[in-house]
Amino acid sequence: MTNEELILERLDRIEAQLSPMAQTAGGLGELWDDLTPLSGQAIRLLIRELEDVESSFQLEDALILIKKSLTSIHHINFALTQLGNFVDFVTTIEPLLKSAVPQAINYLDDLEQKGVLRIIQSMLDIRAKVAAAYTPEDMEQIGDSLVAMLGLAKKISDPKAIEFLESMAELPAMVDLEKAKAIGPFGMIGAASSKDVKQGLGIMIELTKAMGKLKGDNKRVEE
Numbered sequence: 001m002t003n004e005e006l007i008l009e010r011l012d013r014i015e016a017q018l019s020p021m022a023q024t025a026g027g028l029g030e031l032w033d034d035l036t037p038l039s040g041q042a043i044r045l046l047i048r049e050l051e052d053v054e055s056s057f058q059l060e061d062a063l064i065l066i067k068k069s070l071t072s073i074h075h076i077n078f079a080l081t082q083l084g085n086f087v088d089f090v091t092t093i094e095p096l097l098k099s100a101v102p103q104a105i106n107y108l109d110d111l112e113q114k115g116v117l118r119i120i121q122s123m124l125d126i127r128a129k130v131a132a133a134y135t136p137e138d139m140e141q142i143g144d145s146l147v148a149m150l151g152l153a154k155k156i157s158d159p160k161a162i163e164f165l166e167s168m169a170e171l172p173a174m175v176d177l178e179k180a181k182a183i184g185p186f187g188m189i190g191a192a193s194s195k196d197v198k199q200g201l202g203i204m205i206e207l208t209k210a211m212g213k214l215k216g217d218n219k220r221v222e223e
Contacts, residue, residue: 069076111117134142155161183191191197 108117130139156165192201
C-alpha cells in the first residue's frame with residue numbers, strides 16, 4: 001500500500017469519527033435556536049417580576065440574612081432535627097388516629113342517640129337564661145341560699161327524719177274528708193277514747209315539745 005493510500009485511509013477514519021460529532025453539534029445548534037426565543041421570554045418575565053420587589057429588596061438585607069443563617073446554623077440543625085422527630089411521631093400515631101377517630105365518632109353518635117348531647121345543650125341554654133335574668137350579686141345570694149339548703153338536706157338525711165317525713169307523706173292518703181263531721185266538746189271527749197286519737201294526741205304533744213325547743217335554740221344562736 002502506497003503512502004497516498006495510507007493517507008486516504010486515515011482521512012476516511014478521521015471523517016468517520018468526526019461525523020457523529022458534527023451531527024451532535026448540528027443538533028445542539030438547532031436546540032439553541034429553539035431555546036433562544038424562550039430564554040428571551042424567561043428573562044423578560046424575570047425582570048418584570050423583580051421590578052415588584054425592587055423597592056423593598058436591598059442587597060444588604062440579603063447579606064444580613066446569609067450572615068444570620070451561618071451564625072444560627074446550630075439552631076437550624078436543631079429545628080430540622082425536631083421537625084424530623086415530629087414527622088416520625090405523626091407517622092407513628094397515624095395508625096392509632098385512623099382507629100381512634102371512627103371510635104370517637106361512634107361514641108359521639110351514641111351520645112346523640114341517647115340524648116346526652118341535647119341535655120348538655122339544654123343545660124348550656126339554662127345557664128344562658130340564668131345569666132340573662134340574674135346579676136352576679138343575685139347569683140351570690142342564690143349560692144348562699146343553696147349552701148343553707150344543702151345543710152338542711154344534710155339534716156333531713158338523718159334516718160329518723162326520713163322516716164318521719166315518709167310517714168307524714170302518707171297522711172293525706174289516709175284521711176277521708178267525706179267522713180269528717182263537726183264535733184263539739186262532748187264529741188272531742190268521746191273521740192279521745194279512740195286508740196288512734198290517743199296516739200295522735202301523743203304525737204302532737206311530742207311535736208309541741210320539739211317546737212318549744214326551737215325558740216330556745218334560736219336564743220342560743222342569737223347569743
